[in-house]
């Protein structure tokens with residue numbers, strides 16, 4: 001379907017359509033309860049999740065530059081016998097803001113550039129993003145998907161300096177409050193002459209910082225949404241679920257952003273390793 005013209009796309013060109021497929025903890029557990037991806041997310045603070053909007057056996061992440069393509073491709077894939085839709089969420093990414101050579105990030109629905117810090121170098125991606133093993137999952141990764149409704153009105157009513165203190169970066173440029181350029185990480189030890197942290201104690205970039213959490217980096221690729229309510233469809237990829245759960249726990253302790261959020265859908269999925277002609281998608285984890 002992604003390769004070019006496909007009857008099921010109703011005459012539309014596939015363009016840059018991608019389909020990322022993951023399987024939920026129940027199916028991974030059935031193969032081996034010790035595999036990465038077998039563990040589900042524990043409950044967290046500020047959740048209001050209907051049972052049907054939690055978890056699931058299959059993740060289909062459809063992305064395309066043409067907003068018409070994902071719903072058509074989704075309808076085609078959902079016509080697969082045995083597949084039943086549990087929950088869905090659509091979202092969009094705004095215009096690309098240049099971050100560094102070959103890296104861009106969009107703004108989110110609170111106006112801040114989102115998706116700057118993450119595993120960028122091949123060494124970081126090897127260490128924190130891709131699963132090196134065991135064999136049935138090697139080359140895959142763990143996705144976390146959270147629909148996070150945001151109190152945009154309350155946030156927008158804050159003076160810009162207070163908005164920036166919530167995140168720890170400048171709203172217009174994306175530069176950390178400790179200085180530098182947009183591509184730089186925050187310097188968490190930097191202080192004003194009178195001894196206050198430039199990046200406040202409750203700033204999101206401090207509470208979520210890998211060194212503060214004591215976990216690895218996650219590749220965050222989130223989508224802003226407008227319906228059913230304004231917010232962020234948070235998506236992260238990491239090779240250890242603990243990276244996500246430990247980061248969220250650190251945020252729950254003191255993050256100034258968290259009180260603006262209510263999570264209304266959630267799931268974690270093992271993103272399957274890639275495929276070729278000899279080994280169809282999923283055949284390594286589920287040999288026939």
Ligand code: HEM
Pocket residue numbers: 108110112113114115116117148150167169185186204205206208209210218220231232234244247248251257261
């Ligand atoms: C609606 C909710 C959220 C919003 C609007 C949001 C937004 C942002 C923004 C604007 C940044 C700073 C720029 C950047 O590095 O991309 C950031 C950084 C970050 N966020 Fe979030 N975020 C949200 C939820 C989360 C959650 C749930 C997690 C993980 C549990 C998370 C993890 C991170 C991490 C790891 C960083 C990088 C921190 C650093 O090292 O500087 N965020 N987020």
